[in-house]
Amino acid sequence: MTQDPPAHRAPVHSATPARRPTLRDVALLAGVSTKTASRVVNGEAGVAAAKVAAVQQAVGKLGYRPNFTASSLRRLKGRTAAIAAVLEDVSNPFSSALHRALEDVARDRGVMIFAGSVDEDPERERALIHAFIARQADAIVVVAASDSQRYLAGEVNAGTPVVFVDRPPVGIDVDAVLVDNHAGAAEAVHHLVAHGHRAIAYLGDLLSIATARQRFQGFKEALSDHGIRPSPDHIAHDLHTEGDAQRAVRRLFSGQAPPTALFTAQNLVTIGAVRALRELGRHHEVALVGFDDFPLADLLQPPVTVIAQDPSTMGRLAASLIFRRLDGEQWTPTVHFVPTRMVARGSGEIPGPYATA
Amino acid sequence: MTQDPPAHRAPVHSATPARRPTLRDVALLAGVSTKTASRVVNGEAGVAAAKVAAVQQAVGKLGYRPNFTASSLRRLKGRTAAIAAVLEDVSNPFSSALHRALEDVARDRGVMIFAGSVDEDPERERALIHAFIARQADAIVVVAASDSQRYLAGEVNAGTPVVFVDRPPVGIDVDAVLVDNHAGAAEAVHHLVAHGHRAIAYLGDLLSIATARQRFQGFKEALSDHGIRPSPDHIAHDLHTEGDAQRAVRRLFSGQAPPTALFTAQNLVTIGAVRALRELGRHHEVALVGFDDFPLADLLQPPVTVIAQDPSTMGRLAASLIFRRLDGEQWTPTVHFVPTRMVARGSGEIPGPYATA
DNA sequence: TTTGATCTTGACATCGTTGTCGGCGGACGA
DNA sequence: TCGTCCGCCGACAACGATGTCAAGATCAAA
Numbered sequence: 001m002t003q004d005p006p007a008h009r010a011p012v013h014s015a016t017p018a019r020r021p022t023l024r025d026v027a028l029l030a031g032v033s034t035k036t037a038s039r040v041v042n043g044e045a046g047v048a049a050a051k052v053a054a055v056q057q058a059v060g061k062l063g064y065r066p067n068f069t070a071s072s073l074r075r076l077k078g079r080t081a082a083i084a085a086v087l088e089d090v091s092n093p094f095s096s097a098l099h100r101a102l103e104d105v106a107r108d109r110g111v112m113i114f115a116g117s118v119d120e121d122p123e124r125e126r127a128l129i130h131a132f133i134a135r136q137a138d139a140i141v142v143v144a145a146s147d148s149q150r151y152l153a154g155e156v157n158a159g160t161p162v163v164f165v166d167r168p169p170v171g172i173d174v175d176a177v178l179v180d181n182h183a184g185a186a187e188a189v190h191h192l193v194a195h196g197h198r199a200i201a202y203l204g205d206l207l208s209i210a211t212a213r214q215r216f217q218g219f220k221e222a223l224s225d226h227g228i229r230p231s232p233d234h235i236a237h238d239l240h241t242e243g244d245a246q247r248a249v250r251r252l253f254s255g256q257a258p259p260t261a262l263f264t265a266q267n268l269v270t271i272g273a274v275r276a277l278r279e280l281g282r283h284h285e286v287a288l289v290g291f292d293d294f295p296l297a298d299l300l301q302p303p304v305t306v307i308a309q310d311p312s313t314m315g316r317l318a319a320s321l322i323f324r325r326l327d328g329e330q331w332t333p334t335v336h337f338v339p340t341r342m343v344a345r346g347s348g349e350i351p352g353p354y355a356t357a
Numbered sequence: 358m359t360q361d362p363p364a365h366r367a368p369v370h371s372a373t374p375a376r377r378p379t380l381r382d383v384a385l386l387a388g389v390s391t392k393t394a395s396r397v398v399n400g401e402a403g404v405a406a407a408k409v410a411a412v413q414q415a416v417g418k419l420g421y422r423p424n425f426t427a428s429s430l431r432r433l434k435g436r437t438a439a440i441a442a443v444l445e446d447v448s449n450p451f452s453s454a455l456h457r458a459l460e461d462v463a464r465d466r467g468v469m470i471f472a473g474s475v476d477e478d479p480e481r482e483r484a485l486i487h488a489f490i491a492r493q494a495d496a497i498v499v500v501a502a503s504d505s506q507r508y509l510a511g512e513v514n515a516g517t518p519v520v521f522v523d524r525p526p527v528g529i530d531v532d533a534v535l536v537d538n539h540a541g542a543a544e545a546v547h548h549l550v551a552h553g554h555r556a557i558a559y560l561g562d563l564l565s566i567a568t569a570r571q572r573f574q575g576f577k578e579a580l581s582d583h584g585i586r587p588s589p590d591h592i593a594h595d596l597h598t599e600g601d602a603q604r605a606v607r608r609l610f611s612g613q614a615p616p617t618a619l620f621t622a623q624n625l626v627t628i629g630a631v632r633a634l635r636e637l638g639r640h641h642e643v644a645l646v647g648f649d650d651f652p653l654a655d656l657l658q659p660p661v662t663v664i665a666q667d668p669s670t671m672g673r674l675a676a677s678l679i680f681r682r683l684d685g686e687q688w689t690p691t692v693h694f695v696p697t698r699m700v701a702r703g704s705g706e707i708p709g710p711y712a713t714a
Numbered sequence: 715t716t717t718g719a720t721c722t723t724g725a726c727a728t729c730g731t732t733g734t735c736g737g738c739g740g741a742c743g744a
Numbered sequence: 745t746c747g748t749c750c751g752c753c754g755a756c757a758a759c760g761a762t763g764t765c766a767a768g769a770t771c772a773a774a
Contacts, residue, residue, distance in 0.1 A: 153420075
């Protein structure tokens with residue numbers, strides 16, 4: 001910008017929008033140095049009352065707002081009071097509950113949240129994280145989609161707190177807040193078996209997702225605890241949308257020897273399964289336990305039994321780890337497990353052929 | 358920092374985390390000036406191949422990442438390639454769908470989103486917006502909670518694009534993407550009347566919210582079009598949670614002359630009403646139309662008829678307005694209406710006492 | 715070989731702000 | 745009256761990066 005705009009027109013309602021006023025403008029108008037203006041704006045002591053007044057008046061007149069970015073460049077090593085949340089999809093209930101929990105903790109400290117959706121795309125995960133790093137996020141919360149996050153080693157080493165949520169870090173050593181997917185899935189299976197089921201189908205998300213693998217593992221092992229070997233026909237992986245799940249369930253019941261119970265390993269899969277069962281008119285015969293709770297699960301017919309995760313607690317825990325690190329506390333990276341909780345609502349208690357009662 | 362940390366230890370796994378490398382570190386290591394390093398990092402032409410290689414190697418070795426904040430300070434008047442979204446609550450479906458739509462449009466331009474939740478608190482709205490402004494957001498998307506946003510005049514005048522979504526701006530003249538709440542509510546009422554209802558109750562959110570007022574207005578006028586004067590007992594305002602709504606519905610039906618149909622003017626209110634009706638066992642007798650769609654509405658018994666808004670379209674439109682302004686396009690602020698769409702699913706078609714069929 | 719043009723390169727100022735530090739002036743004690 | 749101390753203030757450098765510009769280096773043409 002070589003040619004300046006005609007200096008200081010009417011500060012309000014000018015046709016060509018004036019650039020944002022800077023501290024220099026304020027200082028000029030108040031007849032003090034920028035440093036003194038800075039002192040006043042930051043409420044530092046040791047400024048004559050008259051100048052304080054002059055500066056405050058200038059601030060008001062110009063509508064000055066401090067540039068926090070520039071300020072933080074000088075202030076503390078460029079901390080920006082912003083943390084990044086790399087989520088699966090800001091608009092899905094799990095992610096957004098997590099997001100909200102982070103925000104709630106961050107709010108008290110005047111920290112803002114950058115959020116972005118990865119959509120299970122490893123490429124996008126990297127791109128997002130790099131964008132956040134470039135913007136100097138003070139810390140990063142990651143729900144990982146890629147199969148290795150070694151690329152984050154530099155950041156971790158540079159002292160940027162990183163916390164993985166829901167899915168374990170691979171290739172780097174950082175804090176994680178996880179769910180015991182294995183145990184949760186096993187609990188679902190035990191519950192179904194206890195209600196007289198042996199032909200239990202597994203419907204799960206992309207096998208590329210660590211949590212999906214763990215849930216499947218828990219499913220298999222729990223079955224084998226009961227001496228049950230699952231039929232390969234009763235296992236469907238890589239279901240990532242409601243539609244996928246719906247089709248998979250239709251397929252299950254169009255085959256011979258359909259299952260008497262379903263274990264759905266994820267949110268949308270559960271909903272897709274509910275849709276399909278409803279469509280088939282079998283929602284009151286086929287038992288269903290889903291992993292991950294969802295709004296209105298209690299209002300469906302039958303109400304859906306779930307293994308509930310607690311994204312809110314997970315988010316709060318993740319945030320507190322972040323802030324403890326930012327406050328200088330140190331410890332060796334740790335995995336924190338947040339327990340799951342089975343919520344029996346009805347669909348999981350539909351008796352199977354081996355029911356004793 | 359007077360005493361430098363022992364220069365360049367092992368770049369990985371050092372005990373005391375090294376500060377993030379800067380361009381200066383890269384330049385030093387590569388034996389070039391910072392400016393040349395800058396040129397290489399930014400892929401500018403006119404650098405000798407040997408130096409390009411040296412710089413790139415240094416970048417790799419140090420794990421250098423450009424500081425976008427610092428760079429944008431000098432680059433374009435401090436544009437940060439970030440836009441702010443001031444939402445009601447990042448974890449509610451409407452807000453998060455909006456958020457996601459903004460993100461989708463912004464993503465293509467390498468722009469990130471700052472999101473924050475206001476929770477209908479005017480104080481928090483101001484605080485959030487000021488925090489975003491201080492962080493130099495390039496533009497602001499606002500779902501307003503306060504009764505005047507005159508405090509934004511300075512920003513608007515400084516050329517920061519501001520778009521209001523869902524609720525109209527008060528006290529300032531900016532673009533807005535709104536829903537015709539009046540018409541939507543009226544459509545709901547006409548629908549219910551057409552199905553034989555005359556005793557229709559209104560259950561709505563905080564009257565401080567403009568959209569709630571408009572919906573109530575639409576409700577009243579539509580009724581009066583049919584020559585119906587609503588009973589004061591059938592009107593409940595200021596319901597902001599499911600619980601509020603649930604209690605209000607219980608109250609409605611504990612009185613004499615309960616309504617035969619409900620118009621619920623908001624998401625959570627609708628769900629609360631469904632809960633209450635279910636609890637009372639009247640969900641198959643009392644008609645219900647809700648404003649704003651919600652996930653699984655189609656799976657409830659009966660499926661819930663709604664006046665659907667389209668947060669995704671609204672978000673995309675808002676984002677496109679933002680980016681057109683950021684690209685320098687100019688026009689006088691305009692209100693854009695995104696149409697509502699009635700989705701008849703069952704609950705709204707339960708016949709009333711005056712049904713003709 | 716000289717001239718002029720082109721290509722590379724780094725010194726320097728700058729973005730908006732704050733930390734450092736030294737200077738000025740008045741108050742106070744000796 | 746003089747010296748000190750303290751309160752107040754601003755010049756300056758710095759944060760990390762890039763725009764400007766002019767100085768060398770290089771090379772082609774004369």
